[in-house]
Amino acid sequence: MTTTTNKAGAPAAPAARETVLDARGVTMRFGGLTAVRGVDLTVNSGEIVGLIGPNGAGKTTFFNCLTGLYVPTEGEVRYKGTVLPPTSFKVTDAGIARTFQNIRLFGNMTVLENVLVGRHTRMKQGLWSALLRLPGFRRAEAEASQRAMELLEFIGLQDKAQHLAKNLPYGEQRKLEIARALASDPGLILLDEPTAGMNPQETRAAEELIFAIRDMGVAVLVIEHDMRFIFNLCDRVAVLVQGQKLIEGDSQTVQSDERVIAAYLGEPIDETPAAPAKTDGAAETDAAAETAEAPADEDGSGEDGADEAPASEAPAEDDTPADTADAPKDAAAGKENDA
Numbered sequence: 001m002t003t004t005t006n007k008a009g010a011p012a013a014p015a016a017r018e019t020v021l022d023a024r025g026v027t028m029r030f031g032g033l034t035a036v037r038g039v040d041l042t043v044n045s046g047e048i049v050g051l052i053g054p055n056g057a058g059k060t061t062f063f064n065c066l067t068g069l070y071v072p073t074e075g076e077v078r079y080k081g082t083v084l085p086p087t088s089f090k091v092t093d094a095g096i097a098r099t100f101q102n103i104r105l106f107g108n109m110t111v112l113e114n115v116l117v118g119r120h121t122r123m124k125q126g127l128w129s130a131l132l133r134l135p136g137f138r139r140a141e142a143e144a145s146q147r148a149m150e151l152l153e154f155i156g157l158q159d160k161a162q163h164l165a166k167n168l169p170y171g172e173q174r175k176l177e178i179a180r181a182l183a184s185d186p187g188l189i190l191l192d193e194p195t196a197g198m199n200p201q202e203t204r205a206a207e208e209l210i211f212a213i214r215d216m217g218v219a220v221l222v223i224e225h226d227m228r229f230i231f232n233l234c235d236r237v238a239v240l241v242q243g244q245k246l247i248e249g250d251s252q253t254v255q256s257d258e259r260v261i262a263a264y265l266g267e268p269i270d271e272t273p274a275a276p277a278k279t280d281g282a283a284e285t286d287a288a289a290e291t292a293e294a295p296a297d298e299d300g301s302g303e304d305g306a307d308e309a310p311a312s313e314a315p316a317e318d319d320t321p322a323d324t325a326d327a328p329k330d331a332a333a334g335k336e337n338d339a
């Protein structure tokens with residue numbers, strides 16, 4: 001990694017900030033369950049925005065709506081002013097990359113090959129060009145390798161380029177996932193619990209890596225349960241509770257909000273969400289009506305039960321492409337994509 005900064009040491013903000021992500025009124029229903037209800041969220045260039053909330057609050061479902069894995073039941077998601085296409089590979093192509101809660105590397109491929117997989121979306125050569133290994137294809141391949149090596153250097157894994165991904169320690173596997181996501185040259189990266197299962201040292205390194213990603217011009221939206229991490233990292237934090245945005249604001253505002261404290265302590269929350277700290281059009285209405293409709297994940301297991309597994313229990317997956325692997329829990333329940 002070339003740059004390490006923190007919030008205080010962040011480079012001066014660009015003169016005019018562009019709205020990179022603009023999600024409006026995003027609602028996702030699975031049959032009778034409304035997992036996400038009327039959520040508005042923007043992310044601007046140069047920003048790191050956090051999304052927090054108790055287990056089952058709808059964070060990952062919201063991410064899936066942003067990345068084309070789910071088609072929201074209602075609402076609209078724009079990337080740099082353009083409505084996003086409803087399939088995940090097209091969303092990646094548009095400029096949004098993501099990582100998943102549970103590691104989804106190709107374990108039997110090398111570290112370098114894993115990053116190259118993330119690069120394929122930027123390679124425009126056709127089948128014949130690849131099969132015949134025409135000069136254009138070879139040139140594109142060389143450029144892709146060079147970019148992949150730059151990214152490995154960025155995350156500090158250049159010396160392990162030829163190692164099998166499955167042999168990396170857990171923290172390095174998580175970094176590799178980030179490098180693979182960055183290989184598509186995104187303008188926005190969505191990180192779903194990037195420090196899950198990490199020790200404090202790895203968490204600190206992840207924090208520095210995310211600051212460096214922001215500094216290289218990629219806006220960041222991050223889900224995380226580690227509050228210290230999120231409040232230190234983020235310019236802005238939005239809190240989801242039972243599918244609704246409870247509050248949004250800077251770290252100071254959010255962490256001192258009594259309803260946020262109550263939600264995390266498991267105490268009953270006020271049924272009427274207050275106005276958000278930032279008046280950016282957040283949809284905080286009709287909370288009480290929804291409360292009964294959107295219960296938290298009963299077992300708190302999150303998305304697929306493997307999310308919190310330590311390194312030894314969460315080996316890299318061998319055959320699952322990154323942007324197709326977030327298998328819906330209940331394919332019959334909602335509108336979902338083939339991805």
Ligand SMILES: Nc1ncnc2c1ncn2[C@@H]1O[C@H](COP(=O)(O)OP(=O)(O)OP(=O)(O)O)[C@@H](O)[C@H]1O
Nearest residue numbers: 030035055056057058059060061302328329330333
């Ligand atoms: N495909 C699906 N079919 C039916 N219900 C779903 C589906 N995906 C998510 N849910 C439900 O939606 C709710 C929100 O789940 P989600 O995984 O988005 O929460 P989360 O905030 O990411 O939780 P965690 O922090 O535990 O990962 C939960 O009640 C969950 O069971």
